[in-house]
Amino acid sequence: MLQHLFKLIWNKKKTHMLLIVEIWASFMVLFGLATLIVVNVGNYREPLGFSYERVWAIGLNTNQDTTELADKVQRIAQRLNAYPEVESVSRMSSNFPFSANQMNNGIEYNKRNVLADHYVTDENFAKTLEMPVVAGKWYRHTDSVGKYWPIVINQKAKEGLFGDENALGKVVGERLKVVGVVDNFKAKGEFMSNKPAYFELVNAKDSWNNTMLIRVKPGTDAVFEAKVVKDIATMVKGWSVEVDYLTDSRKNQHNLVLVPVIIASIISGFLLINVALGLFGVLNLSIAKRRGEIGLRRAIGATGSGIASQFIGEIWVLATFAMLIGLLFAAQFPILNVFDLQAGVYISAILIAIAVIYGIVTICALFPSRQAALIQPAVALHEE
Numbered sequence: 001m002l003q004h005l006f007k008l009i010w011n012k013k014k015t016h017m018l019l020i021v022e023i024w025a026s027f028m029v030l031f032g033l034a035t036l037i038v039v040n041v042g043n044y045r046e047p048l049g050f051s052y053e054r055v056w057a058i059g060l061n062t063n064q065d066t067t068e069l070a071d072k073v074q075r076i077a078q079r080l081n082a083y084p085e086v087e088s089v090s091r092m093s094s095n096f097p098f099s100a101n102q103m104n105n106g107i108e109y110n111k112r113n114v115l116a117d118h119y120v121t122d123e124n125f126a127k128t129l130e131m132p133v134v135a136g137k138w139y140r141h142t143d144s145v146g147k148y149w150p151i152v153i154n155q156k157a158k159e160g161l162f163g164d165e166n167a168l169g170k171v172v173g174e175r176l177k178v179v180g181v182v183d184n185f186k187a188k189g190e191f192m193s194n195k196p197a198y199f200e201l202v203n204a205k206d207s208w209n210n211t212m213l214i215r216v217k218p219g220t221d222a223v224f225e226a227k228v229v230k231d232i233a234t235m236v237k238g239w240s241v242e243v244d245y246l247t248d249s250r251k252n253q254h255n256l257v258l259v260p261v262i263i264a265s266i267i268s269g270f271l272l273i274n275v276a277l278g279l280f281g282v283l284n285l286s287i288a289k290r291r292g293e294i295g296l297r298r299a300i301g302a303t304g305s306g307i308a309s310q311f312i313g314e315i316w317v318l319a320t321f322a323m324l325i326g327l328l329f330a331a332q333f334p335i336l337n338v339f340d341l342q343a344g345v346y347i348s349a350i351l352i353a354i355a356v357i358y359g360i361v362t363i364c365a366l367f368p369s370r371q372a373a374l375i376q377p378a379v380a381l382h383e384e
Contacts (some may be wrong), residue, residue, distance in 0.1 A: 005307060005322050015190035016282070016318055018058035018277050018278075019275070019279065019282060019318065019322075020318065020321055020322040021322075022189055022271070022274060022275045022278055022322075022326075023044075023275055023319055023323070023357060023361075024273060024322040024323070024325050024326050025184070026268070026271045026272055026275050026357065027322060027323050027330075027353050027354075027357055028326055028329060028330070029264070029267060029268045030268055030272075030352070030353035030356055031263045031326070031330050031339035031349050031350060031353045032089050032216065032349075033261070033265060033268050034348070034350075034352040034353050035333075035341070035345060035346060035349040036261055036264060037261065037348050037352075038068070038261070038340065038345050038348045038352070039193075039345055040191050040257060040261065042345070043186075043190065043192060043193050043194070044190045044191055046184060046186070046190075047183070047184050048130040048182030048184065048186050048189070048190055049131060049154070049182065049183055049186055050097065050129035050130060050185065050186045050248040051129060051131075052097060052129070052216070052247060052250060053214050053245045053246075053247060054087075054215055054216050054218065054220070055097075055128065055129065055212050055214070055216075055251070055384065056213070056216060056225070056245055056246065057096045057097075057211055057212070057243070057244040057246060058080075058211065058212040058213075058228065058232075058241060058242070058243050059094070059210070059211050059241070059242040059243075059244070059275045060073065060076065060210040060211070060212070060213065060232070060236075060238055060239055060240075060241060061210070061239060061240040061241075061242070062207070062210070062236075062238075062241060063238050063239060064238060064311040065236065065238050066101070067238075069207030070204065070205045070206065072235070072239075073207065073210055073237050075235065076212065076232055076235060076236065077089055077091055077172075077212060079231065079232075079235065079349075080212060080214055080228070081277055083224075083228070084217075085216050085217050085220045085224050085238075086212075086215070086216055086217070087215045087216065088124055088127050088128040088214070088215045089124060089128065089212060089213070089214050090121060090122055090124040090125040090127070090128040090129075090212070090213045090214075091121070091122045091124075091126060091202055091209060091210075091211070091212055091213075092119060092120060092121040092122065092202065092209060092211050092212075092213060092242050092311065093118075093119060093121070093209045093211065094119040094209075094211050095117075095118075095119060095200075095209075096187075096213060096244075096246075097129070097187045097188075097246055097248055097250075098187070098188065098189060098250045098252070099187075099244070099249060100247035100288065101116065103117065103118045104116060104117050104118055105118045106172055107157070107172050107176070107198060108161075108172065108173055109162065109170060109171075109172050109173075112159055112160065112161050112162075114160035114161055114196045114327060115196070116144055116153070116157050116160075116195070116196035116197050116198050117185075117187065117196070117197040117198075117200070118193060118197075118198060118200065118211050119187075119197065119199045119200070119204045120199075120200050120201075120206075120285055121199050121200075121201070121202060122141075122197050122201065122202050123138065123139060123140045123201070124142055125138070125199065125213070126138040126152075126182070126215070128215045128326060129213070129215075130215075132182065132183065132365055133152070133181070133182055134155070134181055134182060134183050134355075135166075135167070135180065135181040135182055136152075136167075136168045136178070136179050136180035137166060137179060137180050138152055138180050139151070139179050139180065139199075139201050141158040141201070141204070143179055143201065144201055144203075145202070145208070147175075147278050148171055148175055148177035149175050149176055149177065149200065149201060149203050150176075150177055150179045150200075151172065151176045151177065151178055151179070151198050151199060151200050151201070151304045152178070152179060152180040152181065152198065152199045153167060153172075153178055153180075153181055153182075153196075153197070153198045153199075154182050154183065154184065154185045154196065154197045154198070154203055155179070155181060155182070155183050155184065156184075156194055156195060156196045156197070157196035157197060158181050162195050162267055167181055168180070168181070168250065172198075176198075176200070182199075185197045188253050189250050189253040189254055189256075189257070191257040191258075192253075193252075195333050205230075227244050228241075228243070229243065234293055241300075244379065258350045263363065265302070268308050273358055275284070275360065275362045276360055276363075278369065279315060279360075279364040279365065280367075283311060283315065283364070283368035283369070284290055284368050286311075286314075286368075287311070287368055287371060287372045294307055294372055295376075298376070304374065307369070307372050308369035308370060308372060309369075310364045311365055311368060311369040311372055312362060312366070312369050315361045315362075315364070315365040316358065316361065318361070319357055319358060319361045320359075323353075323354060323357060326353075327350070330346070330349075330350050330353070331350075333346045333348040334347065371376070
């Protein structure tokens with residue numbers, strides 16, 4: 001039966017060529033969309049590694065001021081700490097969590113190189129973001145006294161640099177010493193892949209790492225925000241102050257990921273609707289042309305379910321032809337390691353695309369097949 005169906009469709013391949021191309025195109029678009037979804041779902045399931053609720057990022061811009069910048073930043077940090085509404089204050093570089101800024105550096109240990117996200121923070125960073133340290137400790141300013149500068153790395157950086165070795169106390173490069181290890185740190189949100197990262201102690205004399213992260217107490221609202229901005233503007237004339245809520249910045253990061261997925265879903269939806277309409281039309285036309293054949297088969301004993309199964313089988317074979325061509329292209333992605341994704345991601349995407357295509361063609365074939373099954377042999381043969 002299956003061989004007969006393949007032969008039947010193969011003999012009509014020129015007639016069905018446009019439909020095969022449409023199914024192939026739909027398969028490829030679905031494969032791309034499914035890959036995007038599988039990657040993002042996999043990333044989303046991994047822990048973020050820190051808490052962002054009730055955390056604000058206060059960006060300070062010195063503008064034309066060039067005098068005693070480090071002292072002024074220190075005084076601002078002390079003033080923020082003095083507010084009863086503030087639980088914790090941390091100073092860091094401009095690439096705070098969920099921001100659009102990014103810094104990375106290559107770090108090396110025993111000829112192992114890792115490209116890691118680089119964050120410059122102070123000793124209160126882990127406390128402000130409620131980020132647990134899984135090994136060692138978070139650095140303190142007293143750790144900077146000595147030959148090496150303290151850093152904390154995340155688990156991904158540890159795996160890349162040290163493998164199964166203990167990372168604590170190891171010197172990375174020529175001047176950085178690992179004092180602690182944290183688990184995940186996905187600064188761009190849940191959809192970000194878990195990448196290597198390291199945190200370097202900020203130098204108190206720096207004048208350019210001017211972002212303050214503050215964790216406020218529950219119930220603190222925009223009235224306090226206005227008070228903070230006004231007080232800072234009074235303390236440092238000519239500076240500009242910008243406050244970002246990490247919850248809002250997180251939504252912006254999510255939108256950057258979700259918008260391409262939504263656009264791809266719309267394109268895929270239009271293609272699938274086009275294919276579904278094409279299949280529906282082809283099957284209806286095929287049944288109209290083959291009423292005599294159907295009537296003859298029913299007259300010699302074919303059941304209604306058998307007739308319906310034949311038409312569904314034909315459309316399945318048509319879809320299989322198209323997807324075999326698509327598989328030749330899709331299989332290149334895991335083989336060539338395109339975009340440096342795991343092969344399992346592509347295989348999952350292929351299986352999802354195949355399941356969706358078969359599901360759609362089956363739904364499209366059900367109604368015409370039922371119509372074919374209801375044809376009475378006497379009426380069909382009489383018309384013939």
